Amino acid sequence: MNLEQIKQSAFKEIEESRDLKSLEGLRIKYLGRKSQLVEILHSLKDVPLNQRQKIGPVANVLKKELDELIKNRKAELREDEGSKKIDLSRPAQKISRGHFHPLTIAEEKICRIFLTMNFSVVEGPEIENEFYNFDALNIPPNHPARDLWNTLWLKTRTDADKTQIDADKTRTKADSVRENLGRNQRQSALLLRTHTSPMQIRYMETHQPPFQIIVPGRVFRYEATDASHEINFYQVEGLMVGSRVSLANFKFIIETFLKKFFGPNIKFRFRPSYFPFVEPGLEVDVWFKDKWLEVMGAGMVARKVFDAVRYNPDQVQGFAFGLGLDRLVKIKYNLPDIRLLYSGDLRFIKQF
Amino acid sequence: MKFSYSLIKKFVPEIKSKQQLVEALTLHSFEAEEGPADTFEVNIPPNRFSDAASHWGIAKEAAAVLSLSLKFSISDFQSSRARNSKRPKNFKVSVEDKNSCPRYTAQYFENIKVKPSPSWMQKILKDCGLRPINNVVDIMNYVMLEIGQPLHAFDYDRLSNPSRMISNESQIHLNNIQDNSIKIKKIIVRRAKKGEKITTLEDKTYELNEDVLVIVDGFEKNLREKFAKDSRNVLAIAGLKGGKGPEVSNKTSRIIVESANFEPASIYKTSKALNLITDASLRFSHGLSPALAIIGLNRAAALLEEIAGVKRGEQFDSLIKPLPAKILKFNIFEFNRFIGLDLNERKAEKFLHRLGFKRLKGSEWQIPAWRLDIENHQDLAEEVIRLFGYNQLKSTPPLIYLSPSGFEDLIVLRDKIKKTLVGLGLDEIYNYSFISEKDLNLGHSWGKEVLELENPLSSQFKYLRPSLAAGLLKNIEENFRFFEEIKIFEIGKIFFKIDKNINEKNALGIVLFSKIKNKEPFFELKGVIKELFRQIGLADYIITEADKSDWLRDFTNGYLIPPTVLKIESNGKIIGYLGKVKNKNLKAETALAELIFDDLLRFVEEEYGYEPLPKYPAVIRDISFLVDYFQKIGEIMQSIKNVSSRLIDNVDFVDEFDVREKVGGKIKEDKTKTRSLTFRIVFQTPSRTLTKEEVDKEMKKIILMLRQKFKAEIR
Helix, strand or coil, X not given: CCHHHHHHHHHHHHHHCCCHHHHHHHHHHHHCCCCHHHHHHHHHHHCCHHHHHHHHHHHHHHHHHHHHHHHHHHHHHHHHHHHHCCCCCCCCCCCCCCCCCHHHHHHHHHHHHHHXXXXXXXXXXXXXXXXXXXXXXXXXCCCHHHHHCCCCEECCCCHHHHHHHHHHHHHCCHHHHHHHCCCCHHHHCEEECCCCXXXXXXXXXXXXXXXXXXXXXXXXXCCCCECCECCEEEEEEEEEEECCCCHHHHHHHHHHHHHHHHCCCCCEEEEEECCCCEEEEEEEEEEECCEEEEEEEEEEECHHHHHHCCCCCCCCEXXXXXXXXXXXXXXXXXXXXXXXXXXXXXXXXXXX | CEEEHHHHHHHCCCCCCHHHHHHHXXXXXXXXXXXXXXXXXXXXXXXXXXXXXXXXXXXXXXXXXXXXXXXXXXXXHCCCCCHHHCCCCCEEEEECCCCCCCEEEEEEEECCCCCCCCHHHHHHHHHCCCCCCCHHHHHHHHHHHHHCCCCEEEEHHHCCCHHHHCCHHHHHHHHHCCCHHHHCEEEEEEECCCCCEEEECCCCEEECCCCCEEEEECCCHHHHHHHCCCCCCEEEECCCEEECCCCXXXXXXXXEEEEEECCHHHHHHHHHHHCCCCHHHHHHHHCCXXXXXXXXXXXXXXXXXXXXXXXXXEEEECXXXXXXXXXXXXXXXXXXHHHCCCCCHHHHHHHHHHCCCEECCXXXXXXCCCCCCCCCHHHHHHHHHHHHCHHHCCCCCCCCCXXXXXXXXXXXXXXXXXXXXXXXXXEECCCCCEECHHHHHXXXXXXXXXXXXXXXXXXXXCEECCCCHHHHHHHHHHHCCCCCEEEEEEEEEEEEEECCEEEEEEEEEEEEEECCCCCCHHHHHHHHHHXXXXXXXXXXXXEEECCCCCHHHHHCCCCECHHHCEEEEECCEEEEEEEEECCCCCCCEEEEEEXXXXXXXXXXXXXXXXXXXXXXXXXXXXXXXXXXXCCCHHHHHHHHHHHCCCCEEEEEEEEEEECCCEECCEECCCCCEEXXXXXXXXXXXXXXXXXXXXXXXXXXHHHHHHHHHHXXXXX
């Protein structure tokens, strides 16, 4: 074999070597004491000078090249063999960012869905007064309808204030109950809002239709807590008012929402109900685990509510709805108990 | 409210099953649910007590919804027989407070044999949760269940005999009055006097006041004042409960039956004030139609005759004129526009007919007197659409004017804060808005006063939280057993009072806790806050030590270690604080920060500023030196920057350590300069490559400054 042939076959074989042992064989074959190349180098002293000068450098270069090639191949094979020892089933390193609370996740999702339908998102105060929370929403004082909302009252009145309010109440008895609408004296009685509906009034007082808004927020009830009741929880209020906004429009908006939130196969139904600030009033149930579960109250905004915000009820119409966020989260994530949401238990939060 | 299915079935025989009834009501009227045995439950809405809180009412609804015929007519019971006998011979009625009692009807009956009521009646009473007593009382209750009108029967012979109420002295004067009326038993409807008492059949005594409407026996007002100031028999608390004394007993042979209408707010208030809710008060406080009073009375009379074999006496009715008819217009175009439907007029009319509305002329409709809930066109529309069926309504996309929609600015800011913090590895918590007295004693409030609830659910939820600190620190205590490291935040409203003004603010609270060696939650938290400000675009802020004059130190004293408290200021106002938590239970470093971010909205800038990327390489030099322990890193860094602000791009703090030797666990205090600090200084200019000589010159200046200003010993 001449040098060129040695080079070709050595390169090929080294490249194709699959383990360190065979590579060592190749090293002996091509660079060992008895290898052809070494023999050629040894025999150089016996060849004429002009030939020696021709072959010598080429042979030496080839020896260097092969040395290098074997070294590199050896490194590669070592790496391969080392890698074979890595247990790829070893668990991944833990990389994590923090976790949003499930109520944040659900609220954001709901807001985004309504945003795609041209609704804007606004918020209101958690401390409310009797006027916005009740009177303006057609829930007069001394009416059992108020018992639908168990209220937490603030201890803010001095005794002097209190006497004034009591005197007020006596004056407003009997047939003048409804006259309270719009009366601002009663605003002194403060409470924690029992629903997000007061924002209907606050928003309409400062805006003119047409508009469509949703109002997410925390609300409060004087209620013993259990797996599905909390002293504070979240609602998302919706309000859409225009010249021709109809109940059929409400059905479209809510159907779209439910399908985007729960998936296209969600089954839902409407059922008549009563809230003093809507007429007709209804409730929306979704079919979940072989049962109808109530998820929101809704209806067409009552004339008296438009009266309270000084809209002309003959010229505008619209719908309002209030959905229980905690309950939606409970359904969506299959929670056994909504109190988990306020437990601050990180073993729970870190699941979302 | 409980109902008997068999009684409904008697009124609407074509109903197929209880299930059919319950479903039809739920989908077209109100929530209903099957109950045990023969019963079912209906959730009567507050505005439907007048027409639907009775078997007759539910039967009417069922018949209308299912389009079946109703086999119970009240037409025989609607007319008052009292027209000719405004002044009955056996008794008199005087309604002194007409506002609180819009109608009072009553009738005298005699020849009564009190005995148990028939078993069919007893069964219906029991099914509906009432206890059978005797035929008279049971008929009263049965009529309430059937018609929805509460009734009350008084034993005629146990009402006060006027002559016996008069003292001997007055008797003489009385003899001079030639008026037979004083010998007639009399029922008076008036407000109670303060201190007046009534004892109920259950032997419970209530003390009354002027707000309470009562039924008493006795004299005409003018005579009462003259002769018997102590008119004593409070027969009943109007609309709520009868008293002991004139109740129907086995000895009763003559009765007066009361069927009245009371103003709802008055009954509601009394019921709340006395904490007494009865079947009657529940109905009256929701409001009943005055039309029901006479229907109930006549129905009771018929049953008394039929079952107890009594002889009817005269009737009294305080209402002289017939009730005005309620008339409303129904307009199909308006209806269709409102609902978003294309219903034809005939169909809509059929629904109204089925509900008992009578068409007069044109588009005018007469509303049944007992439908107190129907006040306007919107109410009529509800009647039509619910009978048509909400679920038959077609989803129709609204036609709207497009206007840009979006989130309110504060919501955008809050979302950005949440996303930044979660990105930095923090978990989000929602705590209650309430705290206990104990939490409050920890001490933090942004204002001087906290807000207290008038009716807290428990002592745990007594105050509105004036800070997020209490909740978050509790979260750490409850979680630290499970984790090596905890990083949490909460965003929520906090409440406090300053100078009588109530403040409701959006707050952010962050707590970092770590058991891991070499981790420093306090400085990590400082870093979190700086990065948060960078992300939300807040440039104008300073974080400095809170000194004794800052109110923060006082307020946070309960849970922060005072020398560690930093205040965060923006635009000259304290917006937050940061400090190490003192809590022995935790046994690891915990740091807490709280910010009020409402005011930040004005100062955050949406955009990040762009600076050209550096064209020329930076030269980096590290410098280490010893200083006295009290020297502040922040001050040193700023001074270095100031020396050569033109050429220095950045100064980073690398590390620090205490060079004092420890001998036998004790620190040897033999050196003054005990603190070794290392900084990394980055030199760079946008215009050229800096030479070694230039940088050396700057370093010399810096070293000189450090020696002079901080007495530094360069290592």
